[in-house]
Amino acid sequence: MTGLRTAPPENSADEALRRVREASPERPFVVAQLGQSLDGRIATVTGESRYINGPGALTHLHALRACVDAVVVGVGTIIADDPLLTVRRAPGKSPARVVIDPSGRLEPGLRWESADEAPCYVISGGNTKITAATHIPLPMDNGTLAPARIIDALFKLGMRRLLIEGGARTISGFIEANCVDRLHILLAPVLIGSGKMGLDLIPQGDLSRARRPVVHTYPLSDGDVLFDCALSDPRKA
Template identity: 50%
Template structure:
């Protein structure tokens, strides 16, 4: 396991590299700072490529909340800071409507220095109220993906997509690329992350484990069942100690896929706002 030290100096270098104003190939770093560069440097996508990461925080026994739905303290303080760092390194953070309704998240980088990403909610039926915190005007782009004609607050971009039982993950990524958002973080909930994983669209998956036992409640990732362990995914994984939490950095797809936009199957009429 890599003991990770995200000092202000190394985080400033990572943020400036993300902005194209510096690099990670030189510098006098401690072992812990070099681990931080390994963890977060991998989140910086090469221009012209599409990078889709996901992050989930869970307990030692694989739970993400209690039976009553309390998920506020699953991740420790260092796990929460890690999530905010991941947000700072992407173009957009994506959540499903159930997460948006239950947690009413802000999806900002308020715990670390950095730029707030665009905020995207997948809301097929238009259930999220317009006073949700992720729709608040703070300078960041706000996007809702839906299948119905539900009015949204001024400045909120609306993407209309068709669906069967759920909007296809590939259609979501293609539409966001069409909006200039190529580097994405799928933040939750677990079902939304699982859909992108099963569609083989994730580049990386971060599983942040906090040292607590919940005992019951919803599990983390739940994908399609397999009959034999030989069928299980065994991603290339690095493990990082972040103080209160341990992060498993799993390479689950190609390191950087060429951006798919423009996509022949996506007509311009499918995009609104």
């Protein structure tokens, strides 16, 4: 077949990044990102997750980091992946790095706190062993740190635009608390069949109650597609 196909422009997702950069500084703005397979998985059953997405999605993630004041991850992601959380594949500065570690499970010496580029913070409900990071203690409710409290605490420290980078549990908690303005899902054309789900939200028996965000889609040059989803936000009401 000789169909005429036009390659997407190199930076087709720039519009999605601009929405983050141009968000009002008057209130917190939260974007979450998740790279996943067509069947909604972020890792295989053995935990292998590098790399489900192609290089375009990774570049988008780094560009997204460069648009925000802080990148926030759950302790599970630090333990599983030992990420740097810095900006390396796109122009711009690395944001502050924030880890949610409610019970002080994090051990010192991992890469996120040794990349000497931007300040590091640990949010917990008790103590932390991480002396290289500023400790933000917050009250816990049944083992949970309320996402709205986390956002407020960071906003008071001057971190207005936040990227919730993962993992599944952390992003799902922020979405359930209606604390995410935009969700960037980077969908890779691969079927994994089983493994860790990207989002784990409260089940809806009634389809009419399912979230149906307004979505813009952007094809990346290597076959992945960015879904930029505007999630409803009662804080604006």
